[in-house]
Amino acid sequence: MHIRRCACLAPALLLGLTCLCLSRAGAQATSNLLTNPGAETGDLTGWTVGGNSNPGVDNGSFDPGINPHSGTYDFYGHTGSLGTLTQNVTLVGNQGITATEIDSGTLLAGFSFWEQGLNQGTPSDDASVTLDFLDVGSTSIGTFSSPEIDSHNGIWENYSNSIPIPTGTRSIDYTINFIRHAGSDNDSFVDDNSLTVILPAASAVPEPGSYALLALGLPLVGLVARRRRA
Numbered sequence: 533m534h535i536r537r538c539a540c541l542a543p544a545l546l547l548g549l550t551c552l553c554l555s556r557a558g559a560q561a562t563s564n565l566l567t568n569p570g571a572e573t574g575d576l577t578g579w580t581v582g583g584n585s586n587p588g589v590d591n592g593s594f595d596p597g598i599n600p601h602s603g604t605y606d607f608y609g610h611t612g613s614l615g616t617l618t619q620n621v622t623l624v625g626n627q628g629i630t631a632t633e634i635d636s637g638t639l640l641a642g643f644s645f646w647e648q649g650l651n652q653g654t655p656s657d658d659a660s661v662t663l664d665f666l667d668v669g670s671t672s673i674g675t676f677s678s679p680e681i682d683s684h685n686g687i688w689e690n691y692s693n694s695i696p697i698p699t700g701t702r703s704i705d706y707t708i709n710f711i712r713h714a715g716s717d718n719d720s721f722v723d724d725n726s727l728t729v730i731l732p733a734a735s736a737v738p739e740p741g742s743y744a745l746l747a748l749g750l751p752l753v754g755l756v757a758r759r760r761r762a
């Protein structure tokens with residue numbers, strides 16, 4: 533994994549010359565694996581359009597008063613009953629994620645997004661996010677969808693969750709679903725998407741580099757012991 537925390541054990545016997553780095557001593561996560569997660573490129577870079585509403589990027593002009601959650605742009609549904617934006621994220625080799633780690637069955641997919649819609653009563657146009665876990669042949673082996681987030685009182689609402697990554701997963705399709713409930717326009721907006729891979733603390737194991745350090749340290753232990761005897 534890309535982010536590592538080291539718990540350095542520096543017993544006096546080793547005179548501080550080495551340490552055993554227990555990687556993953558606590559829960560840790562990759563950084564955001566999504567490209568253009570908050571539409572700040574000003575276009576749909578990284579995203580594939582689906583559905584019938586032709587979702588796109590907005591700068592606060594589609595529905596005056598609904599401005600991006602952060603930055604200059606957000607994603608919106610446009611016009612039609614359903615629009616989707618999908619991004620496929622390859623896992624193996626991405627920020628150090630390995631197939632072995634995935635197939636241990638201990639990794640989690642953490643995801644988060646913000647939603648706001650035009651106030652057209654309950655329900656108003658809203659949005660959800662679906663995670664589709666794909667195997668090496670890009671066949672779906674598991675899926676999870678958030679509930680529809682329907683925030684239509686002038687504020688953005690966040691949804692976040694962590695889902696176990698099925699053994700055999702090699703990539704994840706992250707899909708934003710813009711869902712129309714009123715009128716002809718699809719007035720749902722999404723911003724600041726995040727997808728991370730999390731390794732829970734319970735699965736912390738020394739990694740190969742730690743064994744190398746340990747191997748380096750053991751002769752030093754013997755050297756110090758011999759000097760003490762002398």
Ligand SMILES: [Ca+2]
Nearest residue numbers: 570602603605
């Ligand atoms: Ca944004």
